[in-house]
Amino acid sequence: MDILFLLIPLSVVLAFVIGAVFWMAIDGGQFDDLDGPAVAVVADDDSTAR
């Protein structure tokens, strides 16, 4: 069970890291438009890459 002394602090650090990643994603505007990108992905196939 000693491993828990490492794992629990690690989980706290990990939670903070994930939080920071989401923070940056929100600031980068990734959640501003939730409709457009769905089509952008489909549209960017090679038939248009001329």
Add this chain to the structure above:
Amino acid sequence: MESHASVGPAAAGRAQDCFHCGLPVPAGTAFAFEAGGDTRAFCCAGCEAVARSIAGLGLEDYYRLRKSQAATASAAQADDLHAFDAPAVRTHFVRELSPASAEADLLLDGLRCAACAWLVEKTLARVAGVTSARVNYATRRANVRFDPRLALPSALLGAVRRVGYAAWPYEEGRLELIEARERRTLLRRLWVAGLAMMQVMMYAVPAYLARDGEITADIAALMRWAGLLLTLPVIAYSAAPFLRGAWRDLRLKRPGMDVPIALGLGVAFIASAWSTVAGKGDVYFDSVTMFVFLLLGGRYLELLARTRAGQSLQHLARLVPRSAHRLRQAEGLEHDTVPVALLTPDDRVLVKPGETVPADGELETAEGTFAEAWLTGESRPVVRGRGELVMGGCINAGSACVMRVTRVGPDTALSSISRSMERALAERPAWVAAADAASTFFVTTILAAAAASALAWLAIDAGRALAIGVAVLIVTCPCALALATPVALTVAAGAMARRNVVMTRGRAIEALATATDFVFDKTGTLTRGEPQLLETIVLGSRHRGECRALAAAIAHGTSHPLDRALAGAAPDVRLPPVHSHRSEPGRGVEARLGASTLRLGRADFVAGLHHKTAPIAWLGSHDTIVWLGDERGWIAVFRLGDSVRPGAVEALAELRAQGARIHLLSGDEPRVAARVAAGLGIEQVRARATPEAKREYVRELQARGARVAMVGDGINDAPVLGQADISVAMGGGADLAQLRADAVLLSDSLEDFVRATAIARRARRVVRQNLAWALAYNLVAVPLAVAGLVTPLVAGIGMSASSLVVVANAMRLRH
């Protein structure tokens, strides 16, 4: 899609629809080109040009991806955009990032689906000098970064216009900036709370499940510290709005919903932190984080619904155009396109056919025809002579004219009407105060109950007093009660938006559900607001259809509303090849067919060709009479007038079935109002009502206990829209009225409105069920918590479950 419903039946038997916009291709036109082995036909030169541009850019995928038809492109987009390159103008919307890089926001009009956003994005990205272009479909805005030495703003705007969308420089309003920031901040708070909630639960669950001694003391302590560490940001950051709100309420001595929330959170957190440091006692970090997460989740959903409703209205706010054609010299028609904000009194501007007058001014051209529907509610265009006043916001229904600006911006008639409307709105009864008083009472009761039970338990079992006090605070937490109404209203608002009714205020739904009297404004709400061909009388030897085709051919291509009605009356016949149109404002149109000259318009104008007296006299008719003749004599006469909207009869019948009374208030002649009312079976009619009289009428109804829903379409209705319990503006109406109304009907269909009313009534039932449930839950849960049978975590779960029931019940409104 809805907008095409009106052409549906007529288009059914037609051979071809426009490849670009889906409207029927008029017979005898030849707008087409070959691509990919097919011939593509178009309804007009505008659509053809746009489709050619799209094909030329290699962006034809657009046609494959789109889910709805494009807007019909207008051919008249050759505006002079270079004015937007002038330094004084571009500082309004271009931000210089460095000498080699600048950023501009464009507002886009005509985006119908996400494929449009894609098309605009690709188009912008291909303009030389553009480094990146992003289109936000949700906000209808494009953000472009470009090298200002290589690309000019006019090139960006022009590129978008060439593929068929209207693009305008976008100056971000302060309000929108604040809204966007609010949204991001709330999202961040939600994420922090959600993440912490999940992780803290990981540390809490073992402690609940383990039997005594299964977790060693040091591991338990470690998990508590981990929980404390993760809860800190939740309290300090995520819960900040509640804590601040509670602090503000306490300072104002008016406790609202935030107070018990903040108190519950604060007490639970401080007690848990103390337990953690001291190494004994219970911790409630899991309850705290989950509680904050659920609260924020509700707020975020509410914000989303609110902004979505706001955005759909935002770009309707363009009654006054953003650009005007300012003449350079006293002579000639050379002009610059400048933003309206730069106009000053004594500037001379050119107003092209179909354009909106940019400011109040005096007409300099001998004669002009203007649609003043927003001002007077009068659907027929009026003729103004030289020197007469023309109001900003009117639409030029005749040929191009020149006017001298006399008043701009806040001095215009448009602005003063919108100010008087604001006053009317300010007079509205304050619901807010009543709601606040109720919540203050509820909150005070909760606080008293929590304090009382904590004190009582202090005497019985001091160790449990804190836990029980917190449990009472949380279990009674007004969540279910607070959610009961907003969730149902938000879901209902979404369902109504799918029926093309957009709520601009949350309480509008409540008011719509309880409305007992529906007051309609005749012009544009019950009628089409646009003249229709009512009668054709043949005066010569030609067939009736031939006469109509002739008139339609002469009318074709002119922008006069009466001409539109004639063109609409003969939609699928082959038009005779008339040519060389000459339009005389206010009098009529002259055209040539082969060797003969034809005239369409007022009797005296047509009589000018053959000098014969009119064979029929129409005395006292309110309808518009249009004559057609050639050199030899009269050919036909057409009677045009407003007709009742399709579906209006059924819609009103359904409203009556819902138990509502229907009134008609009209600024029109009594005879016209009576005719419309008789056609629709409306008994309460008041004609020739001024805006002030309309308002008085509504006030009388309210004094008799009625709850009045007002359906209007023009700005002149604004005072009465403000007086009514709920105001609904029709989609075809003036834009400003829509911004001030509680609800906007975006389609032309009254049936949509009636269906939305039914949804509102169902929403009201759901709200009642929810409130009953929340009340029952509190009645059961509070005694249990006071009795010490509920731990803070169970209280939290009970609270969430009760909220979920409320939300699930509200979700039924979606169908």
